[in-house]
Amino acid sequence: MKKFIRCGKLFDGANPAIYSDQTLVVEPDGTIGFVGPSHAAPRPESGDETIDYFQWFVMPGMIDAHVHLSYGNTQSAEQIDLYSPVEFRALRGLEGAQRMLAAGYTGIADPSTTGLVSLAIRDAIDAGLFVGPRISTAGRAILTAQGVDYFYPRWVRMPEHSVGFLMRDVSEGIAEIRQEIKDGVDFIKLAVDGDQLVAGTGLISGMTQEEVTALVSEIHRLGRKVAVHARGAEGIRYAARAGVDFILHASWMDEEGLEWALKNKCALCPTLSLIINTIEFTRPADPAYAFVPAQQRELEAAIENLSRAKAAGVPFMVGSEAGFAVTPYGEWPARELEYYVKYLGFTPAEALISTTAVNARILRDSDRLGTLAPGKLADLIAIDGNPLDDITILQDRSRIKAIRIAGEPVSVALNDRPRRTWYETGARFWEEVYTRDRVNRR
Numbered sequence: 001m002k003k004f005i006r007c008g009k010l011f012d013g014a015n016p017a018i019y020s021d022q023t024l025v026v027e028p029d030g031t032i033g034f035v036g037p038s039h040a041a042p043r044p045e046s047g048d049e050t051i052d053y054f055q056w057f058v059m060p061g062m063i064d065a066h067v068h069l070s071y072g073n074t075q076s077a078e079q080i081d082l083y084s085p086v087e088f089r090a091l092r093g094l095e096g097a098q099r100m101l102a103a104g105y106t107g108i109a110d111p112s113t114t115g116l117v118s119l120a121i122r123d124a125i126d127a128g129l130f131v132g133p134r135i136s137t138a139g140r141a142i143l144t145a146q147g148v149d150y151f152y153p154r155w156v157r158m159p160e161h162s163v164g165f166l167m168r169d170v171s172e173g174i175a176e177i178r179q180e181i182k183d184g185v186d187f188i189k190l191a192v193d194g195d196q197l198v199a200g201t202g203l204i205s206g207m208t209q210e211e212v213t214a215l216v217s218e219i220h221r222l223g224r225k226v227a228v229h230a231r232g233a234e235g236i237r238y239a240a241r242a243g244v245d246f247i248l249h250a251s252w253m254d255e256e257g258l259e260w261a262l263k264n265k266c267a268l269c270p271t272l273s274l275i276i277n278t279i280e281f282t283r284p285a286d287p288a289y290a291f292v293p294a295q296q297r298e299l300e301a302a303i304e305n306l307s308r309a310k311a312a313g314v315p316f317m318v319g320s321e322a323g324f325a326v327t328p329y330g331e332w333p334a335r336e337l338e339y340y341v342k343y344l345g346f347t348p349a350e351a352l353i354s355t356t357a358v359n360a361r362i363l364r365d366s367d368r369l370g371t372l373a374p375g376k377l378a379d380l381i382a383i384d385g386n387p388l389d390d391i392t393i394l395q396d397r398s399r400i401k402a403i404r405i406a407g408e409p410v411s412v413a414l415n416d417r418p419r420r421t422w423y424e425t426g427a428r429f430w431e432e433v434y435t436r437d438r439v440n441r442r
Protein backbone atom coordinates (compact mmCIF):
# COMPACT_ATOMS: atom_id res chain seq x y z
CA MET A 1 0.00 0.00 0.00
CA LYS A 2 1.30 3.42 -0.94
CA LYS A 3 0.56 6.66 0.87
CA PHE A 4 -0.36 9.79 -1.07
CA ILE A 5 0.26 12.88 1.04
CA ARG A 6 -1.19 16.08 -0.35
CA CYS A 7 0.83 19.04 0.94
CA GLY A 8 -0.44 22.64 0.82
CA LYS A 9 3.12 23.91 1.04
CA LEU A 10 6.26 21.85 0.81
CA PHE A 11 9.83 22.67 1.78
CA ASP A 12 12.13 19.86 0.65
CA GLY A 13 15.26 20.68 2.68
CA ALA A 14 17.40 20.70 -0.47
CA ASN A 15 16.76 24.28 -1.53
CA PRO A 16 15.18 27.42 -0.10
CA ALA A 17 11.97 27.39 -2.20
CA ILE A 18 8.44 26.68 -1.04
CA TYR A 19 6.31 24.64 -3.43
CA SER A 20 2.51 24.88 -3.37
CA ASP A 21 0.01 22.05 -3.86
CA GLN A 22 2.46 19.16 -3.92
CA THR A 23 1.92 15.43 -3.61
CA LEU A 24 4.38 13.16 -1.91
CA VAL A 25 4.06 9.44 -2.52
CA VAL A 26 5.47 7.06 0.08
CA GLU A 27 6.28 3.53 -1.08
CA PRO A 28 5.43 0.54 1.15
CA ASP A 29 9.07 0.43 2.37
CA GLY A 30 8.90 4.00 3.73
CA THR A 31 10.88 5.66 0.95
CA ILE A 32 9.61 8.50 -1.18
CA GLY A 33 8.55 7.35 -4.65
CA PHE A 34 7.45 10.69 -6.00
CA VAL A 35 7.33 14.29 -4.92
CA GLY A 36 6.11 17.10 -7.15
CA PRO A 37 3.09 19.13 -8.28
CA SER A 38 -0.19 17.38 -7.52
CA HIS A 39 -1.36 17.70 -11.15
CA ALA A 40 1.67 15.71 -12.30
CA ALA A 41 1.50 13.10 -9.54
CA PRO A 42 0.61 9.46 -10.16
CA ARG A 43 -2.96 8.51 -9.20
CA PRO A 44 -3.67 6.39 -6.11
CA GLU A 45 -4.87 2.88 -6.85
CA SER A 46 -7.45 1.03 -4.80
CA GLY A 47 -6.06 0.19 -1.37
CA ASP A 48 -3.66 3.16 -1.36
CA GLU A 49 -4.03 5.65 1.46
CA THR A 50 -4.54 9.36 0.87
CA ILE A 51 -3.51 11.84 3.53
CA ASP A 52 -4.61 15.44 3.53
CA TYR A 53 -2.03 17.97 4.71
CA PHE A 54 -3.41 20.60 2.39
CA GLN A 55 -3.64 23.16 5.20
CA TRP A 56 -0.11 22.53 6.42
CA PHE A 57 3.51 23.32 5.70
CA VAL A 58 5.32 20.02 5.16
CA MET A 59 9.08 19.76 5.68
CA PRO A 60 11.66 17.11 6.53
CA GLY A 61 11.65 16.08 10.19
CA MET A 62 14.05 18.26 12.15
CA ILE A 63 17.33 16.82 13.42
CA ASP A 64 19.15 17.99 16.55
CA ALA A 65 22.87 17.24 16.24
CA HIS A 66 23.70 17.78 19.91
CA VAL A 67 21.54 16.08 22.55
CA HIS A 68 22.81 14.30 25.67
CA LEU A 69 20.32 11.56 26.49
CA SER A 70 22.15 10.32 29.58
CA TYR A 71 22.39 13.75 31.26
CA GLY A 72 18.77 13.88 32.46
CA ASN A 73 18.32 17.69 32.38
CA THR A 74 21.18 17.89 34.83
CA GLN A 75 21.60 20.69 37.34
CA SER A 76 25.26 19.96 38.10
CA ALA A 77 28.33 18.26 36.72
CA GLU A 78 28.15 15.52 39.38
CA GLN A 79 24.54 14.73 38.62
CA ILE A 80 25.54 13.66 35.10
CA ASP A 81 27.84 10.91 36.31
CA LEU A 82 27.40 9.98 39.93
CA TYR A 83 24.09 9.42 41.57
CA SER A 84 21.67 7.67 39.29
CA PRO A 85 22.27 4.08 38.20
CA VAL A 86 23.18 3.66 34.55
CA GLU A 87 20.10 1.50 34.03
CA PHE A 88 17.91 4.36 35.24
CA ARG A 89 19.71 6.82 32.97
CA ALA A 90 18.78 4.65 29.98
CA LEU A 91 15.08 4.62 30.84
CA ARG A 92 15.09 8.34 31.59
CA GLY A 93 16.99 9.01 28.35
CA LEU A 94 14.39 7.14 26.32
CA GLU A 95 11.76 9.51 27.67
CA GLY A 96 14.05 12.45 26.77
CA ALA A 97 14.32 11.11 23.22
CA GLN A 98 10.53 10.90 23.01
CA ARG A 99 10.26 14.52 24.16
CA MET A 100 12.58 15.50 21.31
CA LEU A 101 10.42 13.57 18.86
CA ALA A 102 7.26 15.28 20.13
CA ALA A 103 8.96 18.63 19.44
CA GLY A 104 9.29 17.69 15.75
CA TYR A 105 12.73 16.04 15.85
CA THR A 106 12.74 12.77 13.92
CA GLY A 107 16.51 12.45 14.34
CA ILE A 108 19.00 13.29 17.07
CA ALA A 109 22.73 12.79 17.64
CA ASP A 110 24.28 12.25 21.06
CA PRO A 111 27.95 13.20 21.27
CA SER A 112 28.68 11.72 24.72
CA THR A 113 26.91 9.21 26.84
CA THR A 114 27.50 7.12 29.96
CA GLY A 115 28.02 3.40 29.66
CA LEU A 116 26.13 2.23 26.59
CA VAL A 117 23.04 4.27 27.49
CA SER A 118 22.35 6.04 24.19
CA LEU A 119 23.35 2.99 22.17
CA ALA A 120 20.74 0.98 24.07
CA ILE A 121 18.07 3.64 23.55
CA ARG A 122 18.92 3.76 19.85
CA ASP A 123 18.72 -0.02 19.52
CA ALA A 124 15.47 -0.35 21.50
CA ILE A 125 13.83 2.21 19.20
CA ASP A 126 15.30 0.57 16.08
CA ALA A 127 13.98 -2.80 17.25
CA GLY A 128 10.48 -1.32 17.41
CA LEU A 129 10.14 -1.74 21.19
CA PHE A 130 9.47 1.98 21.70
CA VAL A 131 8.50 5.03 19.68
CA GLY A 132 11.37 7.46 19.26
CA PRO A 133 13.53 9.45 16.87
CA ARG A 134 16.40 8.02 14.86
CA ILE A 135 19.48 8.19 17.06
CA SER A 136 23.13 8.41 16.14
CA THR A 137 25.47 8.25 19.10
CA ALA A 138 29.04 8.46 20.27
CA GLY A 139 30.27 6.69 23.41
CA ARG A 140 32.28 8.32 26.18
CA ALA A 141 34.06 11.52 25.17
CA ILE A 142 37.81 11.01 25.05
CA LEU A 143 39.82 13.62 26.97
CA THR A 144 43.04 14.25 28.91
CA ALA A 145 43.62 15.43 32.47
CA GLN A 146 43.44 18.98 31.06
CA GLY A 147 40.10 18.18 29.44
CA VAL A 148 37.00 20.23 30.02
CA ASP A 149 34.81 17.34 31.24
CA TYR A 150 37.31 16.09 33.81
CA PHE A 151 35.75 17.82 36.77
CA TYR A 152 36.85 15.40 39.48
CA PRO A 153 39.80 15.77 41.86
CA ARG A 154 42.66 13.26 41.55
CA TRP A 155 41.51 11.25 44.55
CA VAL A 156 38.32 10.40 42.65
CA ARG A 157 39.64 10.45 39.05
CA MET A 158 37.18 9.63 36.28
CA PRO A 159 34.41 7.32 37.54
CA GLU A 160 33.80 4.28 35.33
CA HIS A 161 30.32 5.46 34.43
CA SER A 162 31.30 9.01 33.55
CA VAL A 163 30.48 10.54 30.17
CA GLY A 164 34.22 10.98 29.69
CA PHE A 165 37.18 8.65 29.22
CA LEU A 166 40.42 9.97 30.67
CA MET A 167 43.39 9.07 28.45
CA ARG A 168 46.88 9.43 29.84
CA ASP A 169 48.46 9.12 26.40
CA VAL A 170 47.49 8.54 22.77
CA SER A 171 47.71 4.76 23.02
CA GLU A 172 45.01 4.75 25.71
CA GLY A 173 42.85 7.01 23.51
CA ILE A 174 43.26 4.67 20.56
CA ALA A 175 42.40 1.63 22.69
CA GLU A 176 39.20 3.38 23.81
CA ILE A 177 38.32 4.29 20.20
CA ARG A 178 38.66 0.65 19.15
CA GLN A 179 36.52 -0.52 22.06
CA GLU A 180 33.79 2.08 21.39
CA ILE A 181 33.63 1.10 17.72
CA LYS A 182 33.34 -2.54 18.74
CA ASP A 183 30.54 -1.51 21.13
CA GLY A 184 28.67 -0.06 18.15
CA VAL A 185 29.00 3.74 18.34
CA ASP A 186 28.08 5.69 15.23
CA PHE A 187 30.82 8.28 15.67
CA ILE A 188 33.53 9.23 18.17
CA LYS A 189 33.69 12.34 20.33
CA LEU A 190 36.96 13.93 21.35
CA ALA A 191 36.78 16.62 24.05
CA VAL A 192 39.78 18.62 22.88
CA ASP A 193 39.22 21.79 24.90
CA GLY A 194 41.15 22.15 28.13
CA ASP A 195 39.73 23.93 31.14
CA GLN A 196 42.08 26.93 31.37
CA LEU A 197 40.51 30.11 30.08
CA VAL A 198 42.62 32.66 28.21
CA ALA A 199 41.23 36.12 27.46
CA GLY A 200 40.46 36.59 23.77
CA THR A 201 41.10 33.05 22.51
CA GLY A 202 39.05 30.98 24.91
CA LEU A 203 40.41 27.74 26.26
CA ILE A 204 43.87 26.24 25.96
CA SER A 205 43.64 22.92 24.17
CA GLY A 206 43.76 19.86 26.43
CA MET A 207 45.52 17.87 23.68
CA THR A 208 48.42 18.62 21.34
CA GLN A 209 48.10 18.71 17.55
CA GLU A 210 49.99 15.41 17.32
CA GLU A 211 47.55 13.74 19.71
CA VAL A 212 44.45 15.03 17.91
CA THR A 213 45.86 14.03 14.52
CA ALA A 214 46.75 10.51 15.71
CA LEU A 215 43.29 9.92 17.23
CA VAL A 216 41.45 11.31 14.20
CA SER A 217 43.40 9.20 11.72
CA GLU A 218 42.63 6.03 13.68
CA ILE A 219 38.92 6.93 13.82
CA HIS A 220 38.82 7.59 10.08
CA ARG A 221 40.87 4.46 9.34
CA LEU A 222 38.16 2.47 11.14
CA GLY A 223 35.45 4.14 9.04
CA ARG A 224 33.82 6.35 11.65
CA LYS A 225 33.26 10.10 11.78
CA VAL A 226 34.56 12.29 14.56
CA ALA A 227 33.01 15.16 16.50
CA VAL A 228 35.24 17.44 18.55
CA HIS A 229 34.25 19.61 21.47
CA ALA A 230 36.27 22.83 20.94
CA ARG A 231 35.33 26.31 22.05
CA GLY A 232 38.89 27.69 22.22
CA ALA A 233 40.85 28.91 19.18
CA GLU A 234 43.68 26.44 19.74
CA GLY A 235 41.51 23.31 19.96
CA ILE A 236 39.51 24.43 16.92
CA ARG A 237 42.71 24.83 14.89
CA TYR A 238 43.96 21.38 15.91
CA ALA A 239 40.62 19.78 15.11
CA ALA A 240 40.20 21.53 11.76
CA ARG A 241 43.79 20.79 10.73
CA ALA A 242 43.29 17.12 11.63
CA GLY A 243 40.24 17.06 9.33
CA VAL A 244 37.52 16.22 11.86
CA ASP A 245 33.96 15.96 10.58
CA PHE A 246 32.10 18.07 13.15
CA ILE A 247 33.35 20.84 15.45
CA LEU A 248 30.98 21.49 18.34
CA HIS A 249 30.81 25.07 19.74
CA ALA A 250 33.71 26.79 17.85
CA SER A 251 33.11 30.07 19.69
CA TRP A 252 36.65 31.42 19.45
CA MET A 253 37.44 30.18 15.95
CA ASP A 254 40.27 32.28 14.47
CA GLU A 255 41.30 32.93 10.84
CA GLU A 256 43.58 29.92 10.72
CA GLY A 257 40.92 27.63 12.16
CA LEU A 258 38.46 28.93 9.59
CA GLU A 259 40.87 28.30 6.69
CA TRP A 260 41.48 24.72 7.80
CA ALA A 261 37.76 24.10 8.33
CA LEU A 262 37.06 25.27 4.78
CA LYS A 263 39.92 23.25 3.35
CA ASN A 264 39.01 20.04 5.22
CA LYS A 265 35.23 20.50 4.87
CA CYS A 266 34.56 20.44 8.63
CA ALA A 267 31.01 21.32 9.67
CA LEU A 268 30.38 23.55 12.70
CA CYS A 269 27.72 22.97 15.33
CA PRO A 270 27.76 26.03 17.61
CA THR A 271 25.06 25.33 20.22
CA LEU A 272 24.26 28.91 21.19
CA SER A 273 21.24 27.74 23.20
CA LEU A 274 23.29 26.58 26.17
CA ILE A 275 25.02 29.97 26.41
CA ILE A 276 21.99 32.16 25.77
CA ASN A 277 19.61 30.14 27.94
CA THR A 278 22.16 30.29 30.77
CA ILE A 279 22.37 34.06 30.41
CA GLU A 280 18.62 34.53 30.16
CA PHE A 281 17.24 31.97 32.60
CA THR A 282 19.81 31.80 35.38
CA ARG A 283 18.78 33.55 38.58
CA PRO A 284 20.96 34.89 41.41
CA ALA A 285 20.28 31.83 43.58
CA ASP A 286 21.75 29.52 40.90
CA PRO A 287 25.47 28.79 41.28
CA ALA A 288 25.78 29.32 37.51
CA TYR A 289 24.89 32.99 38.04
CA ALA A 290 28.58 33.60 38.80
CA PHE A 291 29.62 32.75 35.27
CA VAL A 292 26.98 34.65 33.37
CA PRO A 293 29.46 37.48 32.57
CA ALA A 294 31.88 34.93 31.07
CA GLN A 295 29.02 33.46 29.03
CA GLN A 296 28.24 36.93 27.75
CA ARG A 297 31.82 37.35 26.56
CA GLU A 298 31.74 33.95 24.88
CA LEU A 299 28.47 34.85 23.16
CA GLU A 300 29.95 38.06 21.76
CA ALA A 301 33.01 36.20 20.46
CA ALA A 302 30.84 33.40 19.05
CA ILE A 303 28.54 35.78 17.18
CA GLU A 304 31.49 37.56 15.58
CA ASN A 305 33.51 34.45 14.69
CA LEU A 306 30.64 32.23 13.61
CA SER A 307 29.05 34.94 11.45
CA ARG A 308 32.39 35.21 9.66
CA ALA A 309 32.49 31.43 9.20
CA LYS A 310 28.93 31.44 7.85
CA ALA A 311 29.78 34.18 5.35
CA ALA A 312 32.89 32.22 4.27
CA GLY A 313 30.72 29.19 3.40
CA VAL A 314 31.51 26.72 6.21
CA PRO A 315 28.62 24.24 6.54
CA PHE A 316 26.60 24.67 9.73
CA MET A 317 24.78 21.99 11.63
CA VAL A 318 22.29 22.76 14.39
CA GLY A 319 22.35 21.41 17.93
CA SER A 320 20.71 22.55 21.12
CA GLU A 321 22.65 20.59 23.77
CA ALA A 322 19.40 19.34 25.25
CA GLY A 323 19.92 17.52 28.54
CA PHE A 324 20.90 20.36 30.87
CA ALA A 325 18.57 22.13 33.30
CA VAL A 326 18.54 25.21 31.00
CA THR A 327 17.97 23.07 27.90
CA PRO A 328 15.44 20.40 28.95
CA TYR A 329 14.55 17.78 26.35
CA GLY A 330 12.04 18.99 23.81
CA GLU A 331 11.55 22.41 25.38
CA TRP A 332 13.91 24.75 23.51
CA PRO A 333 15.61 22.87 20.65
CA ALA A 334 14.05 24.94 17.84
CA ARG A 335 15.18 28.12 19.57
CA GLU A 336 18.64 27.44 18.14
CA LEU A 337 17.15 28.19 14.69
CA GLU A 338 15.91 31.54 15.93
CA TYR A 339 19.45 32.35 17.11
CA TYR A 340 20.91 31.43 13.70
CA VAL A 341 18.57 33.95 12.09
CA LYS A 342 18.95 36.60 14.78
CA TYR A 343 22.71 36.44 15.33
CA LEU A 344 24.55 34.51 12.62
CA GLY A 345 23.14 35.93 9.39
CA PHE A 346 21.01 32.94 8.36
CA THR A 347 17.77 33.27 6.44
CA PRO A 348 15.02 31.08 7.93
CA ALA A 349 15.34 28.76 4.90
CA GLU A 350 19.09 28.39 5.45
CA ALA A 351 18.50 27.59 9.11
CA LEU A 352 15.99 24.90 8.14
CA ILE A 353 18.39 23.40 5.58
CA SER A 354 21.04 23.27 8.32
CA THR A 355 18.78 21.41 10.73
CA THR A 356 17.58 18.95 8.07
CA ALA A 357 19.90 18.34 5.10
CA VAL A 358 23.19 19.32 6.77
CA ASN A 359 22.42 17.66 10.11
CA ALA A 360 21.62 14.41 8.30
CA ARG A 361 25.39 13.99 7.87
CA ILE A 362 25.68 12.86 11.48
CA LEU A 363 22.93 10.21 11.26
CA ARG A 364 23.22 6.60 10.17
CA ASP A 365 21.67 6.28 6.74
CA SER A 366 22.76 9.89 6.15
CA ASP A 367 22.36 9.61 2.37
CA ARG A 368 18.67 8.80 2.73
CA LEU A 369 17.68 11.44 5.29
CA GLY A 370 17.37 15.21 5.63
CA THR A 371 15.55 16.03 2.39
CA LEU A 372 12.26 15.09 0.75
CA ALA A 373 13.17 13.63 -2.63
CA PRO A 374 12.61 10.33 -4.46
CA GLY A 375 14.64 7.55 -2.86
CA LYS A 376 14.85 9.28 0.54
CA LEU A 377 13.09 8.06 3.66
CA ALA A 378 9.80 9.85 4.34
CA ASP A 379 10.68 11.45 7.70
CA LEU A 380 8.57 14.58 7.77
CA ILE A 381 6.55 16.99 9.87
CA ALA A 382 3.44 19.03 9.05
CA ILE A 383 3.30 22.53 10.54
CA ASP A 384 0.47 24.98 11.01
CA GLY A 385 2.01 28.18 9.62
CA ASN A 386 5.04 29.10 7.57
CA PRO A 387 8.38 28.97 9.42
CA LEU A 388 10.03 30.89 6.59
CA ASP A 389 7.90 33.88 7.60
CA ASP A 390 8.48 33.32 11.30
CA ILE A 391 11.06 30.76 12.39
CA THR A 392 9.87 30.89 16.02
CA ILE A 393 6.64 29.01 15.25
CA LEU A 394 8.68 25.81 15.27
CA GLN A 395 9.06 26.26 19.03
CA ASP A 396 5.29 25.97 19.49
CA ARG A 397 4.42 22.29 19.82
CA SER A 398 0.73 22.95 19.20
CA ARG A 399 1.64 23.92 15.63
CA ILE A 400 3.16 20.53 14.89
CA LYS A 401 0.19 18.76 13.37
CA ALA A 402 1.82 15.51 12.31
CA ILE A 403 5.12 13.68 12.60
CA ARG A 404 6.01 10.75 10.34
CA ILE A 405 9.04 8.49 10.32
CA ALA A 406 9.51 6.46 7.13
CA GLY A 407 5.98 7.52 6.24
CA GLU A 408 4.39 6.06 9.38
CA PRO A 409 2.60 8.44 11.75
CA VAL A 410 4.16 8.63 15.21
CA SER A 411 2.71 10.03 18.39
CA VAL A 412 4.00 10.00 21.92
CA ALA A 413 2.04 10.30 25.14
CA LEU A 414 4.17 12.34 27.54
CA ASN A 415 3.66 12.77 31.25
CA ASP A 416 3.08 16.46 32.07
CA ARG A 417 4.77 16.38 35.40
CA PRO A 418 7.66 13.96 35.73
CA ARG A 419 9.40 14.02 39.12
CA ARG A 420 13.02 13.56 40.10
CA THR A 421 13.86 10.42 42.04
CA TRP A 422 15.74 10.88 45.32
CA TYR A 423 19.05 9.65 43.96
CA GLU A 424 19.17 11.94 40.95
CA THR A 425 19.99 15.12 42.80
CA GLY A 426 22.71 14.01 45.22
CA ALA A 427 22.35 14.56 48.90
CA ARG A 428 22.93 18.14 49.97
CA PHE A 429 21.45 18.53 53.44
CA TRP A 430 21.96 22.20 54.27
CA GLU A 431 22.77 25.32 52.21
CA GLU A 432 24.73 26.91 55.04
CA VAL A 433 27.03 26.05 57.94
CA TYR A 434 25.22 26.79 61.17
CA THR A 435 27.92 28.23 63.44
CA ARG A 436 26.97 30.08 66.64
CA ASP A 437 27.43 33.30 64.72
CA ARG A 438 25.19 32.29 61.86
CA VAL A 439 22.46 31.02 64.18
CA ASN A 440 22.52 34.20 66.29
CA ARG A 441 22.07 36.33 63.15
CA ARG A 442 18.59 34.87 62.56
Ligand SMILES: [Zn+2]
Pocket (backbone or CB within 6 Å): 066, 068, 111, 321
Ligand atom coordinates in the same frame (compact mmCIF):
# COMPACT_ATOMS: atom_id res chain seq x y z
ZN1 LIG B 1 27.66 18.64 24.67
